[in-house]
Amino acid sequence: MVLQDLGRRINSAVSDLTRSATLDEKAFDNMIKEICSALLEADVNVKLVGTLRKSIKQSVNFKELPAGVNKKRIIQKAVFDELVKLVDPHAEPFKPKKGRANVIMFVGLQGSGKTTTCTKLARWYQTRGFKACLVCADTFRAGAFDQLKQNATKAKIPYYGSLTQTDPVIVARDGVEKFKKERFEIIIVDTSGRHRQEQELFDEMVQIQGAVKPDQTIMVLDSSIGQQAEAQSKAFKASADFGAIIITKTDGNASGGGAISAVAATHTPIVFIGTGEHMLDLERFAPQAFISKLLGMGDMQGLVDHVQSLKLDHKDTMKHIAEGVFTVRDLRDQLSNIMKMGPLSKMAGMVPGLSQMMGSMDDEEGSMKLRRMIYICDSMTIKELDSDGKVFVEQPTRITRVAHGSGTSVREVEDLLSQHRMMAHMAKKMKGNMANMQRAQGAMGGGNRQQQMAAMQKRMQSLGGGAGGAGPGAGPGGMDIGAMMKMLGGGGGAGAGGGMPSLPAGMDMQSLMKQMGGMMGGMGGMGGGGRGRR
Template sequence: MVLQDLGRRINAAVTDLTRAPTLDEKAFDGMIKTISNALAEADVNIKLVANLRKTIKASVKFHELPPHANKKRIIQKAVFDALVDIVDPHQKEYVPKKGKSNVIMFVGLQGAGKTTTCTKLARWYQARGFKTCLVCADTFRAGAFDQLKQNATKAKIPYYGSLTQTDPVVVARDGVEKFKKERFEIIIVDTSGRHHQEDALFAEMVEIQTAVQPHQTIMVLDASIGQAAESQSRAFKETADFGAIIITKTDGAAAGGGAISAVAATHTPIVFIGTGEHLLDLEKFNPQSFVSKLLGMGDIQGLAEHVQSLNLNQKDTMKNITEGKFSVRDMRDQLQNIMKMGPLSKMAGMIPGMGGMMQGMDDEEGGMKLKRMIYICDSMTVKELDSDGRMFVEQPTRMTRVARGSGTSVREVEELLTQQRMMGGIAKKMKGGMQNMQKAQGQMGGANNKQQMAAMQRRMASMGQGGGGGGGGMPDMASLAKMMGAGGGGMPDLGGMDMSKMMSMLGSMGGGGKR
C-alpha cells in the first residue's frame, strides 16, 4: 500500500533509537538520516526533506536538554510534529452549508480518478444528510458520461450530462442551474482531465469555473504521480486556484510521497484520500490521524467517525456492557457490525497494533473467518444466544450440535466461546468506567465528542512505549483498554486475528446509533 513501507521505515528508525541502551547525539543523527532517506525514496520533495531534518534537530536540541529529560519521548514527539507539519498547510478548508447550494468543481490530470472520486464524495455527503448530485462536464473523454452515469446510478445519486452537447461549459452551466432550481445542496461538477502543457484545455477549465462559480475547486492527485506532483499542482494552482486536494489510489504499490509534496508546494489542504475502488473507500483527511496511522499508532478519531457514519445499532450491546454483561448474542451483533465496516485491512490501520497483526492475512481470509463465527452463532438456540456461554461448558453436546449445524468444527465453536467469555470479563472490568464515561458525556454534551477523541489521540501518541504489541513500540490494545477503564487482559487470537481487539474498540465508540 502507498506510504505503508515509508511508515514502517520511519517507525523502525524511531523505535530502534528509543530502544537503544545508549541514546546519544550520534545515534540521533543516524535516525534523522534514515528517516530523510526513506522520505526521499518515497518521492517526497528534497527541499521538504531538508526542512524536516532542520525542524527535528531544532526541536530536540540535544545539548540543551536537562539531565533527567525523557529523551525518547521528546524525540518521538519531534518526529511526529515534523511529519504532521509536512502534510498540514495550516489553511482552512471549505465547509458546505446545509440548506444552500454548494458547487464543488473537480480538476486534475487524466487518469487520476476524478470521475470515481466525484461519486465517492457525493456518496460521502449524501450519507451525512446532504442532498447531492453530479454534473458530467467531461465531453472530451469517450465514455466519461457513461462512467459517471453508472457510478451515480449505483450510488442512487441524481446526475446530469449530455451525449449530444460537446461544449463542456454549456453542459456544466445547464447542469448547475438545473440542480440549483431543484434546491440540491451539494452539486459536484466533473471536468475533463488535462495536462499543464495543454493550454486549450486549461483555458476551457477557466471558462467552466467562470460559468459555474464554484464555492470550492478540488484537485485530484494520483498518489503515484511522483516528482511531477509539484510542477503539475503549481500549474493548476496558478490557473484554477484550487482550494483543496484529494489524493487517490493510496491502495497502490507506488511510493506516494510526491502527492504530499504538492501540499507543501501549493499550501493547499488535503481533504480526503481514496483508499480503494469501492464507493465507500474515501477517508476524511486529518494530518494528525494520517501521521498516527503512518507510524502504526492507529486513528481512533477516524475509526469513531467511520463507526458513527454507518449508523450501527449498538444500544443493546452498550446497555449490557454498561451493566457488566456480554452475551453470545452481543458477540454475534459485534461480529456483524465489524463485517459492515469494510475491509479488515482498512480497519487495521485505524486500530493501534492491529496493522502488524493483519500482516500476511488478506481481506478475503479474514472475512471468511468472521463469517464462520457468525454461522456458529446463527446455529444456536435463542436460549444459548442470550446466555453467558456457561451452558456449553456444562453440556458439551451443545457444542457438537452447533458445529454440525454451522458446518464448522467443535474446536472453532470452543474458540468462539473462549473469545466471548474473555469479552464478558472485559465487560465486567469496563462496567464502572463505561458508566462514568456516559455520565461525563451527558454532562458535557455531544458537542465535545471531537475534542474528546482528539484528546484520546494525543494521549495515545504520548504513550510512546505503550506495549509490546505489533505496533513497533506504539500503544497496544491492552494499554488502550487500561486507558479506557477496561483493565488489561489479552485474548487468544483466532487464526492470527484477535477479535477482542476489534470488538472492544468497536464497543468503545459509544452507541453508534443515528445522530
C-alpha cells in the same frame, strides 16, 4: 498499502532508538538516516527530506539538553512535529454550509480517479446530513456519463447529465441551475480530463468555472505520479486556480509519499485521500491525524467519523449490555459490524495499538478469520444463538456438530466460545456503568467537543511513537487498549450535548474498541486447520 510500510519503517527506526541501552548522538544520527532513507524510497522530494533532516537535528541538540530530561520523549516529539510540518500546507480549505447551495468543481487529468472520487465525496457529505448531488460535465470521454450514472445510482445520489448535448459548459450550467432550484446543498460538478495538459482542457475549465461559479475547485491527483505532482498542480492552478486537492490511489503506489509532500510544498491544502476502490475508501486529510495514523498512534476522530458514516445497528446489543447480558447472537452481530467497517488494515490505522496486534496478518487473512467465526455462529440453532453459551458446556456434542456444520474445527468453535465468555464477562462489569457514563458525558457540555478530541489525540501521541507493544492488546508504550479506551469515557448515546462525538444508535465506543482489541487477540488461536467453508 505503501504508506503503511513507510509508517512502519519510520516507527521502527524511532522504536529501535528509544529501546537502545545507550542513547547517544551517533544512535540519533542513525535513526535520522533510516527515516530519511524510508522517505526517499517513498519518492518524497529530496529537498523536503533534507529540510526535515536539519529540522529534526536542530530540535534535538544533545549538547544543550539538561540532565535528567527524557531524551526518548523529546526525540519522539521532534520526529512527529517535523513530519507534520512536512505535509502541512498551512492553509484552510473551504467548508460547506448547510441550508445553501455549495458548488464544488472537480478538475484533473484523465485516469486520476476523478469521476469515482466525485461520487465518494457526494456520499461522504450525504452521510453527514447534506443534500448532495452530481453533475456530469465530462462530454469528452466516451462512457463518462454512464460511469457517473452507475456510481451515483449505486450510492443513491441524484445526478444530472446528457447523452446528446456536447457542450460541457451548457451541461454544467443547466445541471447546477436545476439542483439549485431543488435546494441541494452540495452540488459536485465532474469535468473533462485529458491524457496530458492541453490548452483546450484549461480553456474548458475556465469556461465552466465562469458558468457555474464554484465555491470550491478541487484538483484530483493520482498518487502514482510522485514528484511530478508539484509541476502538474502549478500548471492547473495557473488556469483553474483550485483551492484544494484530493490524492487518489494511495493504497498501492510507492510514489504516494511524494505526491502528498510535493503538493503540500505548493501550500494548497489536501482535503481528502483515496485509499481504495470502495465508496467508503475516502478519508479526510488532516496533517496531525495523518502522521499519527502513519506512525501507529491512531486517529480517533477518523474512527468516529467512519463508524458514524456506516450507520451500524447496535440497539439490541447495547440494550443487552445495559442489562449485563451478552448472547452468542450479540457476538455474531458485532462480528458482522466489524466486517462492514472495511479492511482491518484501515481500522488498525485508526485504533491505537491495533496495528501492532495485527502484526504480519494481512487483510485477506484477517477477513477470512472473521468470516469463519461468522460461519460458526450461522451453524448454531436459534436456542444456541440466544443463549449465554453455557449450553455448550453442558452438552459438548453441540460443539462437534457446529464444527461439522460450519466446515471449521472443534478448536475454532471452542476459541469463539472462549471469546464470547470473555465479552459476556465484560458486559456484566459494564452493567450499571453505562448510565453513569452517559450522565457524565452530558455534564461535560458540548462547547469544547473539538478541544476534548484534540486533547485526547495529543495524549495518545505522547504515549506512542516508539515504545512498542507489550504483547497482544498492547497499545503505544505497552499500554493496554482497554485502558486506552477508558480515557474516552464511552459513547453511550450522549446526544449533541455530549463532550465526545456520540456514536450511532447509542453505541458505546469503549465496548466497541474493547471488542476489537479482544477479537484481534482471539484471532491468534483461530487456526486455518479447518476444512474451510463448502
